[in-house]
Amino acid sequence: MSNINPQERKEKKMSTSGNQTTNERRKFFLTIARAAGLAVLGGLTWSAFVDEVKASSLILRPPGALKEDDFLATCIKCGMCVEACPFDTLKLAKPGDNKPLGTPFFEPRDIPCYMCPDIPCVPVCPTDALDIFSVQNKEKKLDINKAQMGVAVVDDSSCIAFWGIQCDACYRACPLLGKAITVEYTKNERTGKHAFLKPIVHADVCTGCGLCEKACVTEKAAIFVLPREIALGRAGDYYIKGWDKEDEQRLEHATSKTTTTERSKDSAVDSLNSSSDMEDLLKW
Numbered sequence: 063m064s065n066i067n068p069q070e071r072k073e074k075k076m077s078t079s080g081n082q083t084t085n086e087r088r089k090f091f092l093t094i095a096r097a098a099g100l101a102v103l104g105g106l107t108w109s110a111f112v113d114e115v116k117a118s119s120l121i122l123r124p125p126g127a128l129k130e131d132d133f134l135a136t137c138i139k140c141g142m143c144v145e146a147c148p149f150d151t152l153k154l155a156k157p158g159d160n161k162p163l164g165t166p167f168f169e170p171r172d173i174p175c176y177m178c179p180d181i182p183c184v185p186v187c188p189t190d191a192l193d194i195f196s197v198q199n200k201e202k203k204l205d206i207n208k209a210q211m212g213v214a215v216v217d218d219s220s221c222i223a224f225w226g227i228q229c230d231a232c233y234r235a236c237p238l239l240g241k242a243i244t245v246e247y248t249k250n251e252r253t254g255k256h257a258f259l260k261p262i263v264h265a266d267v268c269t270g271c272g273l274c275e276k277a278c279v280t281e282k283a284a285i286f287v288l289p290r291e292i293a294l295g296r297a298g299d300y301y302i303k304g305w306d307k308e309d310e311q312r313l314e315h316a317t318s319k320t321t322t323t324e325r326s327k328d329s330a331v332d333s334l335n336s337s338s339d340m341e342d343l344l345k346w
Contacts, residue, residue, distance in 0.1 A: 122168050122170065125181055175272060214272075231279050
């Protein structure tokens with residue numbers, strides 16, 4: 063039997079109880095600290111997610127992609143188009159890419175679209191976010207030349223061809239040689255005996271594949287692909303190309319409306335001196 067007297071037993075019990083209370087307090091504060099840490103981490107993660115959702119609009123999508131808002135609403139981020147791409151051109155956006163998470167995109171300077179005739183990335187899309195009908199010709203056959211992934215834009219301030227240095231790298235790299243990009247020959251007035259070989263992009267033919275951007279010899283590509291909504295303007299329906307028979311056909315169903323504005327019979331001096339006009343001016 064133990065020889066511990068009642069007083070020592072009481073003190074030992076109180077010491078054990080005190081240690082248990084201290085341990086419980088430590089566990090309590092550790093739990094609070096962990097919860098706070100998780101809350102902060104969750105907030106940062108959510109903030110990053112929101113930032114990615116509001117990502118840059120300068121995104122190049124696969125062939126046949128719907129307009130950006132419709133694409134984001136339709137794409138289920140399955141990655142099947144990425145798996146189908148034989149050149150690893152397509153990637154799924156990950157945190158830090160500044161693009162909507164999980165959506166497919168490509169960067170031409172890294173790996174351009176190599177214009178596969180069978181366009182394997184489009185038919186595998188389960189939701190039609192990549193519209194197969196938009197890359198078909200009149201015979202309902204796949205035609206990669208119908209793709210509108212973007213349009214190439216030339217920065218003539220950094221393109222060495224505009225300096226007078228002979229370069230046709232982008233022209234030669236274009237899969238639609240002599241159609242999407244042509245070379246314009248102009249006299250070099252500075253030297254008087256040389257010619258400029260300036261690349262000219264034809265937006266109505268350019269598919270936005272980015273092979274020109276990949277081939278550009280400058281440190282930062284002087285020709286680059288932008289989404290068509292960003293790169294191209296819009297003249298509106300009020301203007302007709304009279305020399306274009308197809309465009310001129312729009313006049314057949316056009317309606318016109320003549321409006322007239324009633325002109326004042328007062329002279330300019332009378333108008334300026336009228337009391338009502340002066341009162342209006344004083345109000346300002």
